[in-house]
Amino acid sequence: MTALHEFTALELHQLLQRREISPVELAASYLERIERLDPEIGAFATVTPDAALERARFVADHVPTAAPLWGLPLADKDLHRRAGVPARFGSRAFTDFVPDDSDELVQAVDIAGAVSLGKSATPEFGLPSYTESLAAPPTRNPWKPSLGAGGSSGGAAAAVASGMLPFAPGSDGGGSIRIPAAACGLVGVKPSRGRVPAGSGLAGLAGLGVSGPIARNVADAALLLDGLIAPAGYPAAHRFATRAPGDDGPFLGAAIRGEGRFQLGVMIDSPWDDAYEITVAPEAHAALERAIAAFEALGHGVEAMTPVPEPGYPGAFRTIWQAGAATIPVDGEAEALLEPLTRWLLRHGRAVPARQLAEALAWLAGFEERVIRRFAPFDAVLTPALAFAPPRVGWFDQYDGERNFAQQVQFTPFTSFVNVAGLPAITVPVEETSEGVPMGVQLIGRPGGEATLFSLAAQLERRMRRGHRHPPNW
Incomplete structure (x- = not known):
């Protein structure tokens, strides 16, 4: 008999709709797996088995089955x-914080009928771009536990890759969804x-997250x-329900059909090139070349893009990244509880002059x-997902802020600029290296171009026969 964690989320959705399994049965199965593997x-900062089972019973009895999740x-x-x-935020400064209310994204998944099993791990x-907080054990890569899982949604990615969750929401301010997804x-x-009302980016500094x-x-x-995007009963007049130009959802149909022929650009330069030594490793090049060959075989137009230097980007982005850290709600003696990298970002951020910002x-x-x-x-632009395979746990310098920032840029040079431009992007696994580590590519769309990305990603997934890959011994 197939174990529940081996089904895709869509298959589980269909089983639930046919009442072949119940929300309580499904939650209990995943909770057992979390207890055994985590x-x-x-992957988890907190597991809430009692609340999860209570929520599952409530969903079964009181939430309409038409709710999308x-x-x-x-x-x-x-x-x-x-x-x-x-809510620890990956920080020793918030060990005992228990909020009285829920964020909008949490409210949205509840309205959509989902059952939360707890909190996924995140760095401070x-x-x-890695999930190795000093407040908890590091999050490890299910493909090879000596390696990191990426970040900052590393806990979410590790939980999904190891079959402890069918899928998970994350947040992305500079690559924090795409980096761990690619790594895992x-x-x-x-x-x-x-696009997503409860996590639009419109209220954040430079609209990144x-x-x-x-x-x-x-x-x-x-x-x-x-x-x-549209959980059942979600207010249509949400103050951040801005619609990007382009195709509208729902997107499941585009992902299932995987239709269309498109013009793709291939980009291997990054806006960090003038300030840092960026080297795309052979394994990243190999994944990119394999994706290019697949798209060409599928009949898509593929064209190399001419590099365009952007020497002002590194300084401007660093200013925004540091200024964003200035708002961390930790002051005075409590700063000693912060990790060295966070203190470096916070202190530089609070010293940024208004004119520079x-x-x-x-x-x-x-x-x-x-x-x-x-x-x-181009209908979409293709890049490597990461510049090299995920490094080992402990590879990032936890104490030298400048060196740490450089390491992150060198690992993930193709992600942050997509946040600055407000564009949609999707990472898709392509192959494993000789050491059994996943490597993938990134597709970047036009404003509002999610449907095109889902169509292209579905075609690549079918071509690579990677619709349901999982780590060994999971």
Whole structure:
């Protein structure tokens, strides 16, 4: 008999709708798996078995089955508050914080009928691109536990890759969905700015951070994104329900059909090139070349893009990243509880002059326009997902802020600029290296172009026969 965790999220949704399984049965099955596997992986910051089973019973008895995520288990990223559940934000400074109310994204997944099993692990305040907080054991990669799972939605990605969740929401301010998804052999979607009402990016500094799905295949990612966008009963007049131009959801149909022929650009330069030594490793090149060959065989137009230097980008982005850390609600003696990297970011951020911040915001607004104009001839732009395979746990320098920032840029040079431009993007696994580590590619769409990305990703997934890959010994 097939174990429940081996089904895709879409298959589980269908089983629930046919009443072949119940939300309680499904939640109990995943909770048992979490109890057995998570001590080795470290994907969860908090597990809430009693609340989860109570929620599953409530969903079964009181929530309409038409709710888009009815009965499906997931976890809240530990950057998002859920009333009555510890919210530690990956930080020793918030060990005992239990909020009285829930964030909008948490409310949205509840309205959509999902069942939260707890909180997925995140690095301190979601700032780094790896999930190795000093407040908890590191989150390990289910494909090879000596390696990191990426970040900052590393707990979510590790839980999905190891079959402890069918899918999970994450947040992405500079690659925090796509990086761990790529590291763990998953599909990760960063939606257009404004696409997801409860995680739109419109209220954040430079509009960087948005919410989106992490899943084992393209259809599951589309199912979760549809649930985040339009859960049953979600207020139509939401103050951030801005619609990006382009195609509208729901996106599950596009992900299932995988139709169309498109013009693709291939980009291997990054806006960090003038400030850091960026080297795309052979394994990343190999994944990119394999994806190019697949798209060409499918009949898509594929064209190499001419590099365009952007020497102002590194300084402007660093200013915004540091200024964003300035708002961390920790002051005085409590700063000693912060990790060295966080203290470095916070202190530099609080020292940023208003003029420098204003100039950086203006520069990035112009950069956004230039990127959209550069990408305009193409339906989507293809890049490596990561510059090299996920490094071992402990590889990132925890104490030297400058070196740490450089390491993160070198690992993930193709992600942050997509947030600045507000564009949608999806990462898709392509192959494993000789050491059994996943490598993938990123597709970047036009504003509001999620449907095109789902169509392309589904075609690539079918071509690679990777619709339901999972780590060995899971």
